[in-house]
Every structure is written in structure tokens, then in C-alpha cells.
């Protein structure tokens with residue numbers, strides 16, 4: 314069997330929350346990373362071997378920037394087909410071998426999740442990449458790890474506990490499992506899927522990985538143990554939240570778009586618990602232990618309290 318060896322990676326969004334972790338993981342894995350930044354960006358892509366400021370709306374400018382690169386990875390925020398198509402076409406013109414889409418979402422493979430308005434743009438981009446892939450012009454991959462395992466999601470009280478208000482919101486009882494990933498795990502996963510031993514098998518596929526399967530109650534219990542607080546609980550029906558969000562959306566009211574993340578993560582049949590389709594084992598990625606999860610929350614909470 315022939316091996317695919319990638320050495321150089323151009324990274325869009327290298328200075329972002331997630332992009333900076335992808336950059337670090339690619340560096341650790343030995344890739345030469347060129348950060349592709351917006352022309353007027355003042356951000357510093359620390360750790361990148363090179364940094365190029367490019368007009369991201371210019372296909373010819375991007376083609377020039379991608380020449381000699383094996384892979385282009387995108388980690389830009391709010392990706393939409395109109396903008397992502399430009400760099401994907403440029404990657405084809407430059408002779409890049411693999412593109413990695415800015416997905417980093419939860420389960421995009423189920424019919425139920427595909428019907429949610431929050432994933433419309435990512436699905437359009439995926440479809441375009443699939444067309445490029447099946448025409449043999451380039452290979453694509455994506456990495457999905459569930460909701461980020463970060464404080465703004467898990468200590469906001471939106472899903473589970475808010476340690477400041479001592480309130481916890483649960484959905485369908487709070488015991489539904491979703492797979493969640495630290496930004497480091499997502500970075501590691503991007504590096505792994507491009508490695509010579511996995512590059513061929515990850516071609517034209519979306520790869521699911523995670524750090525830990527968690528529930529709203531599990532995280533609340535951990536936060537309660539660390540802080541010694543008691544949490545007052547509210548419980549909502551996922552069906553009701555979803556119906557209500559669709560009713561608003563259909564009237565043109567976008568104020569409830571975030572509510573779609575509740576069925577996306579915890580709804581039956583949406584696939585938020587994707588352990589059975591995850592590549593953790595194949596890629597050699599260990600699940601976090603309960604102790605590691607608890608330690609991570611201790612660190613989140615001590616930073617929040619300025620301790």
C-alpha cells in the first residue's frame with residue numbers, strides 16, 4: 314500500500330481560538346506551517362514557520378500563497394460557501410493535495426441534525442468539497458468533536474451549571490450524553506488525520522473524535538464538588554425547545570438560533586453522542602478520565618475567580 318506523506322500545511326485562521334491550537338499541534342507533529350492571514354490582520358501567528366497576509370476574496374492571490382503546499386486547513390469563523398469556495402478553488406489551482414474544512418462541529422451526518430438551520434452553511438461547504446473530491450481534483454477531510462470543552466460553553470449555565478448564579482439548566486433531565494472536545498484534542502486530531510499512517514484512510518471523510526462523553530448533570534456535579542455550591546435546577550423539554558426555535562426561525566426571528574444547539578447536542582437521534590463512530594482508537598487518542606475532567610474544571614474555575 315502506498316503512503317501519503319504531507320509535509321507543508323497552509324492554515325487559514327491560525328491566530329484564532331481553535332486555529333492557534335491546530336497550529337501548535339501541526340508544529341508538534343513536524344509539519345511546516347504557513348499561516349494565511351487576512352490582509353489587514355494585526356494578529357500574530359506565533360509558532361508559524363511563515364505568515365502571509367492575503368486578500369481572502371482573491372482566488373489568484375490565494376493560489377499564489379498555496380503554491381508548494383501539500384495541505385490547506387481552514388479554521389476561520391462562521392464559514393459560508395461564498396467565501397470558503399474561493400480558497401478551496403485556489404487550493405485546486407495550486408495543486409494542493411488535501412483540504413481540511415472549517416467544520417469542528419457536532420454530528421453533521423444525521424438527517425435530524427442536517428435539518429437544523431445552524432448547520433446549513435457547513436453542509437453547503439461540505440457538499441462542495443465532496444464534489445471536488447469525487448471529481449478527483451483534490452481530497453478533503455474534516456474534523457468534528459462536538460461542543461468545545463471550554464468554559465464559555467460549560468460554565469455559562471446555558472447547558473448545565475453556572476457557578477456564579479448557582480443555577481443549572483437541564484434538558485430532558487440533564488443525563489443525555491454529548492461528546493465534547495478540548496481545542497487541543499481538535500488540534501491533535503487534525504495533525505493525526507494528516508499523518509502518513511492515516512492520510513489515505515481519512516481522504517474524503519469527516520472524522521469524529523472527542524475528549525470526553527459528558528452530560529449536563531455530570532459537569533454540574535463536578536462543579537458542585539469543586540465549589541461546594543448547591544445548584545438550583547431548571548429542566549426543559551428538548552422537543553419544546555426545538556419546536557419553539559423552529560417556530561421563531563420560520564417567522565424570520567433569528568433570536569433563538571442558539572437554541573438549536575440543544576437538540577444538536579442532546580436530542581435523541583441527532584447523534585451528539587457519537588462514541589460509536591469516533592476515530593479515537595484508530596488515531597490513538599485517549600479519552601479523558603473523570604479525574605482529568607475534574608482537574609480541567611478546577612483550572613477553569615480558578616482562572617475565572619482570578620485565584
Ligand SMILES: NC(=O)c1ccc[n+]([C@@H]2O[C@H](COP(=O)([O-])OP(=O)(O)OC[C@H]3O[C@@H](n4cnc5c(N)ncnc54)[C@H](OP(=O)(O)O)[C@@H]3O)[C@@H](O)[C@H]2O)c1
Nearest residue numbers: 326328329330331350351354356388389390415417460461
Ligand atoms: N463546536 C463548537 O463548540 C465551536 C465553537 C466555536 C467555534 N466553532 C467552529 O470553529 C471554527 C473556528 O472558529 P473560532 O471561533 O476558533 O474562530 P475565531 O477565533 O473567531 O477566528 C479565527 C481566525 O480566523 C481569521 N479570520 C479569517 N476570516 C475572518 C473573518 N471574516 N472574521 C474574523 N476572523 C477571520 C482570523 O485570523 P487573522 O486575523 O490572522 O486573519 C481569526 O483570528 C469555525 O468553524 C467555528 O464554527 C465551533
